[in-house]
Amino acid sequence: MSAVTPESFQMILKLVHDFVRTKVMPREREIMDTDAIPDDLRRQATEMGLFGYAIPQEWGGLGLDLAQDVELAMEFGYTALALRSMFGTNNGIAGQVLVNFGTDEQKAQWLERLASGEVVASFALTEPGAGSNPAGLRTKAVRDGGDWVLDGEKCFITNAPIAGLFVVFARTRPADESGTGIAVFLVPADTPGVQVGVKDKKMGQEGAWTANVAFSGVRVRAAGLVGGDADAGYRAAMTSLARGRVHIAALAVGTAQRALDESVAYAATATQGGTPIGDFQLVQAMLADQQTGVLAGRALVRETAQRYLSGEDRRIGPSAAKLYCTEMAGRVADLAVQIHGGSGYLRELPVERIYRDVRLLRLYEGTSEIQRLIIGSGLIRGARR
Numbered sequence: 001m002s003a004v005t006p007e008s009f010q011m012i013l014k015l016v017h018d019f020v021r022t023k024v025m026p027r028e029r030e031i032m033d034t035d036a037i038p039d040d041l042r043r044q045a046t047e048m049g050l051f052g053y054a055i056p057q058e059w060g061g062l063g064l065d066l067a068q069d070v071e072l073a074m075e076f077g078y079t080a081l082a083l084r085s086m087f088g089t090n091n092g093i094a095g096q097v098l099v100n101f102g103t104d105e106q107k108a109q110w111l112e113r114l115a116s117g118e119v120v121a122s123f124a125l126t127e128p129g130a131g132s133n134p135a136g137l138r139t140k141a142v143r144d145g146g147d148w149v150l151d152g153e154k155c156f157i158t159n160a161p162i163a164g165l166f167v168v169f170a171r172t173r174p175a176d177e178s179g180t181g182i183a184v185f186l187v188p189a190d191t192p193g194v195q196v197g198v199k200d201k202k203m204g205q206e207g208a209w210t211a212n213v214a215f216s217g218v219r220v221r222a223a224g225l226v227g228g229d230a231d232a233g234y235r236a237a238m239t240s241l242a243r244g245r246v247h248i249a250a251l252a253v254g255t256a257q258r259a260l261d262e263s264v265a266y267a268a269t270a271t272q273g274g275t276p277i278g279d280f281q282l283v284q285a286m287l288a289d290q291q292t293g294v295l296a297g298r299a300l301v302r303e304t305a306q307r308y309l310s311g312e313d314r315r316i317g318p319s320a321a322k323l324y325c326t327e328m329a330g331r332v333a334d335l336a337v338q339i340h341g342g343s344g345y346l347r348e349l350p351v352e353r354i355y356r357d358v359r360l361l362r363l364y365e366g367t368s369e370i371q372r373l374i375i376g377s378g379l380i381r382g383a384r385r
C-alpha cells in the first residue's frame with residue numbers, strides 16, 4: 001500500500017494541477033526563449049516537494065507510488081516538458097537506483113538531499129556506441145586498493161550541467177556467463193577527473209539540459225559502489241528504466257491531452273470562408289483520432305501502473321505503455337499542427353513546441369524499436385517457459 005492516502009494524494013494532485021496551469025503555462029514562452037526554467041518556478045517546485053515525490057518518506061520524499069506518480073506525470077505533460085525534466089532524474093532514473101539498490105548508508109547520504117532539491121542527480125548510462133545496447137558500454141572501473149578508478153565518456157546525460165551527483169554505470173570486467181560485469185557508482189560532480197561538456201543544442205524541450213560527461217582517472221571510494229555489489233549495475237539500470245517507461249508513457253498522455261485541447265479550441269473558433277474549421281468533417285476526424293489516442297493511452301498507463309505495483313508485470317507492460325503512448329503523442333502532436341494549418345508551424349503557438357518536445361519521448365529510455373524487442377522477446381520467452 002502507498003505511504004500516501006488517497007485523500008492526501010488528491011490534495012497533492014490538485015496543488016500540482018494548479019501549479020502547472022496557473023504558474024507554469026503562462027511562462028512556457030519564456031522557458032522556450034531563455035532555454036531555462038525560471039528560478040522562482042524552480043523554488044516553488046522545491047517547496048512543493050517535487051524533487052522527491054517518488055522518494056520514500058523516510059528519506060524526505062513525498063513517497064508516492066507508481067500509480068500516483070503517473071497521475072502527476074500526466075499533469076506535468078500538460079506544459080513544457082522541461083519542467084518535469086528538472087526533477088525527473090531525482091525521482092526517476094537516477095533516484096530509483098539509490099532507492100532500490102543503495103545501501104542504507106548511501107541512501108542516508110544522498111536521498112534527503114535529492115528529495116529537497118539541494119542536489120540534482122543524473123543517470124549516466126549512455127555512451128557513444130552504447131545507447132540501445134547498454135551492455136556494450138566501455139566506461140571502465142578498475143580496483144585500486146580500496147578504491148575504484150573510472151575512465152570513460154557518457155553522452156546525452158540529462159541535467160549533467162547542473163548535477164551534483166552522477167549515477168555512473170561502468171564495466172568492472174568483460175561480460176561473461178556469470179554476470180554482466182557492470183557496476184554502478186555514486187560520483188559527486190566535483191570529484192577530480194569529472195568533466196561536464198558544453199550543453200547540447202537540442203531540437204526541443206528547451207530548458208532541459210543535456211551534456212557529455214567525461215571521467216578520467218576518477219577515484220571513487222568503495223562506499224560509492226551502489227549496493228556494494230560490482231554486478232548490480234545492469235539490473236539496476238533495467239529496473240530503473242522499466243519503472244521510468246510507465247512514467248514517460250504518462251507524460252506522453254499529458255502532452256497529447258494538451259495538444260488535443262489546443263486543437264479543439266482552435267477548431268471551434270478559427271474560420272475559413274466564414275465557416276469554423278471545426279465544422280469540416282475531415283477536421284473532426286483528426287480531433288476524433290486525437291481523442292481516441294488520449295483515452296486509450298490514459299487507460300493503458302493506469303492499468304500498467306497497477307500491474308507494476310502488484311508485481312504482475314514489470315517488463316512487457318511498461319514497454320507496451322511507453323511504445324503506444326509515445327507513438328500516440330507523436331501522432332496527436334502532428335495532427336495538432338495540421339489542424340492549426342500554417343499557424344501551427346509558427347513559434348507563437350504551443351503546438352509547435354509540443355511537436356518538437358514529444359519527439360524525444362520515442363527516443364530516450366529505450367527507443368520504440370527497443371520496446372518492441374522487449375515486448376516480442378518477452379512473449380516468446382514466456383511461451384517457452
Ligand SMILES: Cc1cc2nc3c(=O)[nH]c(=O)nc-3n(C[C@H](O)[C@H](O)[C@H](O)COP(=O)(O)OP(=O)(O)OC[C@H]3O[C@@H](n4cnc5c(N)ncnc54)[C@H](O)[C@@H]3O)c2cc1C
Nearest residue numbers: 123124125126130131132156157158363364365366367369
Ligand atoms: C535529450 C536526451 C536526453 C537523454 N538523457 C539521458 C540520460 O539522462 N541518461 C542516459 O544514460 N541516456 C540519456 N539519453 C540517451 C538515450 O537513452 C539514447 O539516445 C537512446 O537510448 C538511443 O540510443 P542511441 O542514441 O545510442 O541510438 P542507437 O542505439 O544507435 O539507435 C539508433 C537507431 O537504431 C535502432 N536500433 C538500435 N539497436 C537496435 C536493435 N538491436 N534492433 C533494432 N533497432 C535498433 C534504434 O531504435 C534507433 O532507431 C538521452 C538522449 C537524449 C536525446
